[in-house]
Amino acid sequence: MDATPTAADKNADTLKGPAASFGLAAAIAILFNTALAWVEDAYEPLNAYMTSLSGHQWLTHGFADATVFIALGYFFTGRVRISGTRLSVLLAAASIVGGGGLALWFALT
Amino acid sequence: MSDIILLAHPTFGVLGILASVWVFVEALNASEANASRVRIAAFAVAGCIVLAWALGGYWYTVYYGAEKAIILKGPWPWAHNFVMETKEHLFFIALILALYLPIAAAANVARNRGARAVVMTVAAFIALNGLAIEGAGAIVNYGVKVAFVHTGGEGAE
Numbered sequence: 001m002d003a004t005p006t007a008a009d010k011n012a013d014t015l016k017g018p019a020a021s022f023g024l025a026a027a028i029a030i031l032f033n034t035a036l037a038w039v040e041d042a043y044e045p046l047n048a049y050m051t052s053l054s055g056h057q058w059l060t061h062g063f064a065d066a067t068v069f070i071a072l073g074y075f076f077t078g079r080v081r082i083s084g085t086r087l088s089v090l091l092a093a094a095s096i097v098g099g100g101g102l103a104l105w106f107a108l109t
Numbered sequence: 110m111s112d113i114i115l116l117a118h119p120t121f122g123v124l125g126i127l128a129s130v131w132v133f134v135e136a137l138n139a140s141e142a143n144a145s146r147v148r149i150a151a152f153a154v155a156g157c158i159v160l161a162w163a164l165g166g167y168w169y170t171v172y173y174g175a176e177k178a179i180i181l182k183g184p185w186p187w188a189h190n191f192v193m194e195t196k197e198h199l200f201f202i203a204l205i206l207a208l209y210l211p212i213a214a215a216a217n218v219a220r221n222r223g224a225r226a227v228v229m230t231v232a233a234f235i236a237l238n239g240l241a242i243e244g245a246g247a248i249v250n251y252g253v254k255v256a257f258v259h260t261g262g263e264g265a266e
Contacts, residue, residue, distance in 0.1 A: 013223035019216040023227060026209040030202050037198040056170045058197055062162075065201050069208065084223015088230040091206070095234045098202050099241070106194040 015084045021076035022069070023087045027094040029069035034098040036061060038105055111172050118165035119246055125157035125207065126239040132210065132232040139218040139225050147228065151214035154235060158207035162200060169197065176253050183256025188249050196245035203238040206231050 015023065040047045040057060050060040132150040135143050173193075180189045210231050216224035 012221045013226075015216060015221070015223050015227065017216075018212050019224060019227065022209050022212045026205050026231075029205050033198060033201045033205070041194075059166070059170060061198070062166070062201060062204075065205060066208075069205055073212075084221065084226045087223070088226040091227065092230050092234065095202055095206070095238070099199055099238065102198050103191075103195050106191045 013084050014081055015087060016081045018073070018077060020080045020082045020087065021078070022073035023091060024076050024080055024082065025069050025072035027087075027090045028072055029065055030091075030094040030098040032068050033061075033065045034101040034105075036064060037102055041105065041109060111168065114164050114168045115172075118161055118168060119243055121157045121161035121164065122239055122243055122246075125154055125161055125203075126236050126243070128153040128157055129207075129210075129232040129235040129239070132214070133229050133236070136214075136218050136225050136228040136232065141219050144217065144219055147218055148211065148214050151211040151228070151232075154232070155207045155211050158204055158235070158239075162204050165200070176249075179256045180249070180252040183252060183259050185252040185255050188252025192245050192248045192252070196242055196249065199238060199245070200242055203235050203242065206235050206238070210235065 040050065040061065047057050050057040050064075054060045054063065128150055132147060132154055135147045135150055139147065177189050177193070180186060180193075210228070213224060213227045213231055216227075218225040218228055
């Protein structure tokens with residue numbers, strides 16, 4: 001079997017529509033989640049403000065993440081075409097950097 | 110009731126992990142014949158992880174404060190300061206990926222190798238994240254246990 005991708009195969013790697021837009025939004029939301037956790041932990045007034053919004057900073061944090069994911073997903077819809085391979089790498093990198101960033105931050109602070 | 114919620118939280122987490130392995134295997138062997146199973150499994154992942162989040166979130170915001178105080182008085186304060194703090198934010202990564210999975214699986218994974226790669230990557234990271242979160246939950250639980258052992262059970266009631 002010939003493993004060389006044909007033009008049709010290459011085309012089939014491209015993602016568009018919600019799969020592309022919400023994939024990109026997911027990668028950004030994952031990194032946003034980690035950045036927000038850092039800022040919240042380092043800056044107490046923000047933590048207190050987030051607590052005042054919903055009664056618990058963790059709930060507000062979750063709503064903020066969901067808002068970023070959904071809003072960016074809709075914003076990117078129709079605007080983004082991306083290789084599935086590239087999006088996979090982006091999502092994997094965001095998950096590793098996001099998760100590792102959280103663990104490292106809370107281990108050091 | 111709080112015990113049922115506390116036990117249901119990791120149970121749905123494990124079911125979500127199993128469902129994400131199911132998605133991974135279906136996507137690995139993607140064809141027109143199993144296209145609907147990929148989508149069903151992806152929705153099962155999202156459903157289980159959302160339930161794990163809702164149940165765990167309710168327990169965390171309502172009941173965890175008392176356990177946190179116990180952990181911080183015990184010999185393993187890092188079970189909260191490091192493990193729980195990381196876990197509570199790590200969960201959002203699994204949640205975002207789980208919410209995205211049915212959207213990615215709606216693409217034709219049998220014909221589009223890019224969609225297949227994305228679905229497999231997302232499913233794999235949900236499973237890996239889930240395993241890390243389950244392990245973290247066990248350490249937090251043990252942080253309470255060693256605190257009770259250390260204090261001779263003071264505050265257990």
